[in-house]
Structure formats: structure tokens, C-alpha cells
Amino acid sequence: MIDLRSDTLTKPSPGMRQAMASAEVGDDVYGEDPTVTALEARVAAMFGKEAGLFTPTGSMANVLAVAALVSPGQEILCESRAHIVRAELGAHGAFTGITSRTWVEPDGQLDLPTIQDLYAPDMGTYFVRTAAVSVENTHNFAGGTVLPLDDLRALRTWADEVGCAIHLDGARIWNAHVATGTALSEYGAIADTMAVCLSKGLGAPVGSVVLGSAEAIEQARIRRKRLGGGMRQVGILAAAGQYALDHNIDRLAEDHANARLIAAACGVDPSTVPTNIVVLDVPSAPEVVAAAAERGVRIGAVGPRRVRLLTHLDVSREDAERAGAILAEVLA
Numbered sequence: 001m002i003d004l005r006s007d008t009l010t011k012p013s014p015g016m017r018q019a020m021a022s023a024e025v026g027d028d029v030y031g032e033d034p035t036v037t038a039l040e041a042r043v044a045a046m047f048g049k050e051a052g053l054f055t056p057t058g059s060m061a062n063v064l065a066v067a068a069l070v071s072p073g074q075e076i077l078c079e080s081r082a083h084i085v086r087a088e089l090g091a092h093g094a095f096t097g098i099t100s101r102t103w104v105e106p107d108g109q110l111d112l113p114t115i116q117d118l119y120a121p122d123m124g125t126y127f128v129r130t131a132a133v134s135v136e137n138t139h140n141f142a143g144g145t146v147l148p149l150d151d152l153r154a155l156r157t158w159a160d161e162v163g164c165a166i167h168l169d170g171a172r173i174w175n176a177h178v179a180t181g182t183a184l185s186e187y188g189a190i191a192d193t194m195a196v197c198l199s200k201g202l203g204a205p206v207g208s209v210v211l212g213s214a215e216a217i218e219q220a221r222i223r224r225k226r227l228g229g230g231m232r233q234v235g236i237l238a239a240a241g242q243y244a245l246d247h248n249i250d251r252l253a254e255d256h257a258n259a260r261l262i263a264a265a266c267g268v269d270p271s272t273v274p275t276n277i278v279v280l281d282v283p284s285a286p287e288v289v290a291a292a293a294e295r296g297v298r299i300g301a302v303g304p305r306r307v308r309l310l311t312h313l314d315v316s317r318e319d320a321e322r323a324g325a326i327l328a329e330v331l332a
């Protein structure tokens, strides 16, 4: 079976397991796990942020980051298919009391004029107050699309003028970095808070990191405990993250090449596949998913007539070639 349903499906490699087994640990709720502390500081430095906080999931990282910027009853603006509003099961409303409004952009891009239109920080006592804008790079449900740095900078410039905060959901910021060559610190510079994921393309079994100012991360640490996310000898997991950062960033280029290879085999212009996600419009998603699975390729439906596939660490060049051939057959 070649499993292309998600880049979360990777399994820790022998080298990663070795690093986990030999990790130095302590009780992280007491701030005494050196491996966690080192990981948090390392990721913060990579993005030029003051501090970081290790979380079990990207969803929790997003909830904690957004809560540091937006108070209960205030709103955040984001694209309509953003992970924070589509795939976190209402966590921001259910746990931290935040509402949202969205703009629609087919490729998940920024739409600054519309954002400026939506932005309402203080329209009296009758309207919800906008406190932040969230952007997603790469954009998952838009097909791994990259937000150009110039657009992000234009958003930052405007946000500074009006006093609006920016959250960057960078679950796959590593893919954007590798696809464009943009320095991670450039991405860090446009955001007040970020969430970055170690368990997608980087191949760790668990873990994300929230990044921001020392004060935002202090708040996030309190909220993480409140949500039941205070973890103990979790250096075992942070060690997997450290290993992923050491070994698995640059190789994301292979995933991108494999995604383009599969896209081309499926009759999709590979230049429309910027990173590791391929979205295909098909006559019937359930039928295509079932037919592909029967022939040994697992993909996922993301709409009634839309399927999504992702390349990752556990998909070799040969796997991609075979998957491409099988999917071409299924689509024909």
C-alpha cells in the first residue's frame, strides 16, 4: 500500500527512535526537561521569535497562539478554508471564546483589500471587534499553496499601521521555506505568533511549537496547562523533533518533486503544485478513492468531487512513480 492520505502518516525512523530512547528528560511542567527547553529555544531562534512552547498538536498550538492575540468575544479574520476554522472542530470558539470571519480566495492567498474591508477594531458597542488576522502557509486545503513573502510583508505593514495582530499557521512553513528559499526568520518577522508542526513533513510522531513574544508564550504556557496539555518527561518526544530538524528539512524538496511527478501522471500541470499536496477534481471522489485503494494507493476525499494526496518522508521516488501510474489508470 502506498499511503498518500496525509503527511502525518510517517513513522519514526530507526535513527529518530534512537534519539528518542537516549533523550535526557525531566518534568516539563516544572520546567525541568532539558530536551524540551532546548527544542523550544531552538525553534524560536530559527524564526527569530523570543520564545517557544512545545504542544502535543498543531491544533493546540493554534488555539494557544490565537488566544494570546484575541480576547474572548473578539474575532480573528482568516481565509475560508483555513485549518483554524475548518479542521479544529470549533476549538477556538469552544475553549477560548473567539469568533471569526473569513475571506474567500481559491488558492488560499491573502486578499488585503478584503481584509481591510472586514477589519473592524472598534465600531462601537454593537459590532464584534477584530483583534487579529490569521494566515496559513502553506495552505493545506487550497493544495499546499505558498503565500508570497511580499504579500505577507504588505499585510504586516498595514497591520502595524492599524494595530492589528498577525498569527501565522505555519504547520507546513518548512515546505514553504524549502519551495521558495525564503529564510524562516523572514516568515517569523511578519507574525506576532506562529504555530509550526514537527509531525507533518518533518516526520516526528508528535509535536508542534507555538512561537511569539516572551509574554505571549508565558500566557500560552498557562493556557496549555489549563487545557490539560502540561506534559511531564516529554523530552522523549522533543528529541524526535530535534532529530527531525537535524535531518528532515532539506529533503522536503524530494516530496515536492514527487508530488509534481504524480500530478503530471494525473494530467495536472506540475507547475500548479508548489509543495507536497496535490488536489484533483474528479467526477466522484468516493469512487476514485475506492478504485485507487483497490490498486494499492490510498488517497483522501476532501469534497464530493475533490480528492487530495500528499507526498512525505515514507514515500520514495519509486512509490511516487507507481502511484502516478496507478492513479492515471484509475482516472482514465
Ligand SMILES: *Cc1c(COP(=O)(O)O)cnc(C)c1O
Pocket: 056, 057, 058, 059, 060, 062, 083, 084, 136, 138, 139, 140, 169, 171, 172, 197, 200, 208
Ligand atoms: C495539520 C495542520 C494543523 C495541526 O494539526 P494537528 O493534527 O492538530 O497537529 C494546523 N494547521 C494546518 C494548516 C495543518 O495542516
